[in-house]
Amino acid sequence: MNKIAKKRTKRVLILLFTTLLLLLVLTPFFLMVLTSVKSLPEILSPKFKVFPEKWIFSNYAEAMQRGDWQRYLINSLFITCTTVVLSLIINSLAGYSFARVPFKGRDSLFFLALVGMMVPSQVTMIPVFIVLKNFPFVGGNNLFGAGGTGLINTYAGLILPYIAGPFGVFLCRQFYMNFPASMDDAAKIDGCTRIAAYLRIYLPLSKPILATLAVLKATQTWNDYMWPLIMTNKDSMMTAQVAVVTKFTSEVSIQWQLLMAATVIIILPMFILFLFAQKYFVEGIVTTGMKG
Amino acid sequence: MTLFKAKKPRIGHERVGYLLITPFYLFFLAIILLPGIIAVINSFTNYDLYKTYNFIGLDNYKALLIDPLFKKALLNTLIYSVLYIIPSMSLGLLLALLLSGEGRGSRIFRTGFYMPYIISMVCASTIWLWMFDPAAGFLNQILAAMGFEASTWLKDPALAMTCVVFVSLWKNLGYCMLINLSGIKGIPAYLYEAAEIDGANAFQRFKNITIPMLQPTTFFLFITTCISSFNVFEQVNVLTNGGPMNSTTTIVHQIYIRGFSEFKMGYASAISVVLMLIITLITAINFKYGNQGQDTNIG
Numbered sequence: 001m002n003k004i005a006k007k008r009t010k011r012v013l014i015l016l017f018t019t020l021l022l023l024l025v026l027t028p029f030f031l032m033v034l035t036s037v038k039s040l041p042e043i044l045s046p047k048f049k050v051f052p053e054k055w056i057f058s059n060y061a062e063a064m065q066r067g068d069w070q071r072y073l074i075n076s077l078f079i080t081c082t083t084v085v086l087s088l089i090i091n092s093l094a095g096y097s098f099a100r101v102p103f104k105g106r107d108s109l110f111f112l113a114l115v116g117m118m119v120p121s122q123v124t125m126i127p128v129f130i131v132l133k134n135f136p137f138v139g140g141n142n143l144f145g146a147g148g149t150g151l152i153n154t155y156a157g158l159i160l161p162y163i164a165g166p167f168g169v170f171l172c173r174q175f176y177m178n179f180p181a182s183m184d185d186a187a188k189i190d191g192c193t194r195i196a197a198y199l200r201i202y203l204p205l206s207k208p209i210l211a212t213l214a215v216l217k218a219t220q221t222w223n224d225y226m227w228p229l230i231m232t233n234k235d236s237m238m239t240a241q242v243a244v245v246t247k248f249t250s251e252v253s254i255q256w257q258l259l260m261a262a263t264v265i266i267i268l269p270m271f272i273l274f275l276f277a278q279k280y281f282v283e284g285i286v287t288t289g290m291k292g
Numbered sequence: 293m294t295l296f297k298a299k300k301p302r303i304g305h306e307r308v309g310y311l312l313i314t315p316f317y318l319f320f321l322a323i324i325l326l327p328g329i330i331a332v333i334n335s336f337t338n339y340d341l342y343k344t345y346n347f348i349g350l351d352n353y354k355a356l357l358i359d360p361l362f363k364k365a366l367l368n369t370l371i372y373s374v375l376y377i378i379p380s381m382s383l384g385l386l387l388a389l390l391l392s393g394e395g396r397g398s399r400i401f402r403t404g405f406y407m408p409y410i411i412s413m414v415c416a417s418t419i420w421l422w423m424f425d426p427a428a429g430f431l432n433q434i435l436a437a438m439g440f441e442a443s444t445w446l447k448d449p450a451l452a453m454t455c456v457v458f459v460s461l462w463k464n465l466g467y468c469m470l471i472n473l474s475g476i477k478g479i480p481a482y483l484y485e486a487a488e489i490d491g492a493n494a495f496q497r498f499k500n501i502t503i504p505m506l507q508p509t510t511f512f513l514f515i516t517t518c519i520s521s522f523n524v525f526e527q528v529n530v531l532t533n534g535g536p537m538n539s540t541t542t543i544v545h546q547i548y549i550r551g552f553s554e555f556k557m558g559y560a561s562a563i564s565v566v567l568m569l570i571i572t573l574i575t576a577i578n579f580k581y582g583n584q585g586q587d588t589n590i591g
Contacts, residue, residue: 131323230552285471
């Protein structure tokens, strides 16, 4: 066999292997969508058909009537948007300061934040819950944080842990450190204060890093399950991720078509975001190596 | 490590720096650092979230040593880690090697493999909850159609953990691929060209260039995967709730059950501290052996 033919067979083999694997990876998505429009008897029948006999789109409407889904989706959306906006402001300010502004103890403070980044949220879930439950002067609490429910079942309690994470600061600092030092000098000569320099020079140039951070934070917040699970016990404060588990999987005979319909609905916003911002998704993962 | 190479303060000390980091640092202290300290303190108490709050010394830790459920959870977490880390890292590397081309085909494939990573662990779990269902699930229907015997998957104590691992693998394969890809992109092309001129075949090039040059990436991926494996919780909670017969309960699942079902906050804090020590150990190994003078763009 000559060299070119050999190379071609190799390429065909690789293509075959990756295509097969890709189909395997994507099959659950197709099956999810198809199951969401089947009837329950058809799902349970031992004779499996890939496509539904009758496409029942009303499954989606029915799924959304299990509990106040409008409310759950709005909760998730509100928490996600607030988290993104607040983290962008807080993290880019701190990142800029750590990268460009000289002040005493800067490197130690940054190192401490870095240590905090290593602490996974699972480790701190119990104490964070206790801190937020005993937050003074809210939810019927007194000065010492006793007597009420604190920030449990509030939006603040759901949002605070997401905006406290240091990884956005890390991301922004890395970005701002790449600017030339002469930029600060020029700003200073022109009479810019640090804050003015941030607002007029750095911020307008930060679009790529802020987009990356926004995409990462949005995915992380929308997709999170553990935190809302702990912080809410009121139906009206549930997020979509918690609701899909509690409303559909807790019964003995699960209504699979409704579960799949609800799953499709809460996956959809992430797919749409991914479609429009794929570049930033990939960039964010690669530059930080963080699990979104 | 490029982390600490921040330009040294050139002109003294500007207080506005503190002002700019204040919003971040307040949240960071209150929600990350302070809870870390509180966890340690609470682990020496019998706090029940309401009235009881007494210091009981090392009793929680002594109880942990003889708690069969905690031992089971520790063992399960280890099994999960071993079953998850090796396939995810090797498959991720394989995919990255096969799809490192710049063509449009590779790009479409990469996007496809990346899809499961952007959905939530809850959604991944609900999809697979159906796939694994003994009565209605896709897997058993396929097995039946091919004439095999049905399996009970998540309801089978011997198989449940493997199923949980499989779901994690399916969801995170794209992540492992992506990190490996960024490592491969960082290897200079002239190394391969020189090796090819010297007559090295594809396997030799892989063994003598790709593997050593990729070592920092591999190590980084190993550490992050280790840490996330030790923190596995969401998929367990949705897929099996720790069952059947506690065969899938993990460390974090135990923290959750002890803390929020039994309200043993002191005991749950003690488990958290143990978990924190394990994570610290892994991170310390990272700092000691990772990135040995070799610079990567990540981590």
